[in-house]
Amino acid sequence: MSAKPSEQHKRKEALTARIEWHYRDSNRTYGSPRIYNELLKEGYRVSERTVGLIMREKGLRSCMSRKFRVQTTDSNHDLPIAPNLLGQNFKATRPKQKWVADITYIPCRQGRLYLASILDLYTKEIVGWKLSDRMTTDLVMAALDQAYAAKKPKKGLIHHSDRGSQYASKEYRNQLKKYGMEASMSRKGNCYDNACIEAFHSILKRELIYCNPKFKTKQEAFEKLYRYIEFFYNRKRSNSTIGYMSPARFEEQYYRREA
Numbered sequence: 001m002s003a004k005p006s007e008q009h010k011r012k013e014a015l016t017a018r019i020e021w022h023y024r025d026s027n028r029t030y031g032s033p034r035i036y037n038e039l040l041k042e043g044y045r046v047s048e049r050t051v052g053l054i055m056r057e058k059g060l061r062s063c064m065s066r067k068f069r070v071q072t073t074d075s076n077h078d079l080p081i082a083p084n085l086l087g088q089n090f091k092a093t094r095p096k097q098k099w100v101a102d103i104t105y106i107p108c109r110q111g112r113l114y115l116a117s118i119l120d121l122y123t124k125e126i127v128g129w130k131l132s133d134r135m136t137t138d139l140v141m142a143a144l145d146q147a148y149a150a151k152k153p154k155k156g157l158i159h160h161s162d163r164g165s166q167y168a169s170k171e172y173r174n175q176l177k178k179y180g181m182e183a184s185m186s187r188k189g190n191c192y193d194n195a196c197i198e199a200f201h202s203i204l205k206r207e208l209i210y211c212n213p214k215f216k217t218k219q220e221a222f223e224k225l226y227r228y229i230e231f232f233y234n235r236k237r238s239n240s241t242i243g244y245m246s247p248a249r250f251e252e253q254y255y256r257r258e259a
Contacts, residue, residue: 012054015039015044015046015050015054016054016058018039018042018044019035019039019051019054019055019058019060020058020060022034022035022038022039023035023055023060026232026237028060028061028062028211029062029206029207029211029237030062031055031061031062032048032051032052032055033048033240034238034240034244035051035055036048036051037238037244038238038244039051041244079165079168079169079170080168080173081163081168081185082168082173082183082184082185083184083185084160084184084185084186084187084193085158085160085182085183085184086098086100086158086160086184086193088192088193088195090121090195090196091121092120092121092122093122094122094254095120095122095123095125095151095251095254096120096122096151096153096154096157097121097122097157097158098120098121098122098157098158098160099118099119099120099121099127099147099153099157099158099159099160099181100118100119100121100160100161100194100196100197101116101117101118101119101140101143101144101159101160101161101167101197102116102117102161102162102194102197102198102201103115103116103117103135103139103140103164103166104117104198104201104204104205106131106209106215106221106225107209107214107215108214108215108216108217108218108220108221109214109215109216109217110215110216110217110218111133111218112133113131113132113133113215113218113221114131114132114133114134114135114139115129115130115131115201115204115225116129116130116131116132116139116140116142116143116166117129117143117197117200117201117229118143118144118147118159118197119196119197119200120151120247121196122254123242123247123248123250123251123254124200124239124241124242124247124250125234125247125248125251126200126229126233126234126247127146127147127150127151128143128144128145128146128147128148128150129143129146129225129229130142130143130146131218131221131222131225133218135166136166137165137166137169137171137172139166140161140166140167140172141171141172141175144159144172144175144176144179145175148179153179153180153181154180155180155181156180156181156182157179157180157181157182158181158182158184159176159181159182159183159184160184160185160186160193160194161183161184161185161186161194162185162186162193162194163185163186163188167183167185168185200233203233204225204228204229204233207228208224208225208228212224233247234246234247234248235247235248
């Protein structure tokens, strides 16, 4: 007769199963720090080192980023440039106080795509986004309109972007004015001035694009981006900068405190 598994062995098996579940549930994007924090929320008493060791034993590795860059900023224009009101101060004290915006390239077998995103610096939520096969003013306007319709911010919100012609266009500047937003733009050639939204685009590419085969069609790209941004990133993915909560949970906690 074989010996019965010890209690310690049973606990490790249960822990391993839970680690594997979180790894699969995150589409293979979570490493040991995030899985460790998810386990803490569930009441497990375990160290991050133990989680890392079990993940290595099981060959569970989070997706690694690859360098891939397409130029998406056209700052070679004579349009007005807004002052840099943000000044690399990425801290916000409440939602709808500071938004950052950018465009990034999305590879697709059917043709090039561009994603315009707007991120709230307090909640880290993507409050507006649009996808198009053309990098135009209409693209960034659509993302801005979506963000405003969803959040209805009060006047005085700082909207920061790079110096791209889309954001410097008369149409976009007028829309910011209509919504009562203050335009802010990065200094020339300084990528760190808009680091937070660029970091989001890097995360998206690492977790959604580089981990999977290239999108076959533009429709597939849209559907997978929609699921990633709206359901995974905004509502589920734990973010280390906001206490390993999702943006939606962090915002909900803020308004509960303020009530």
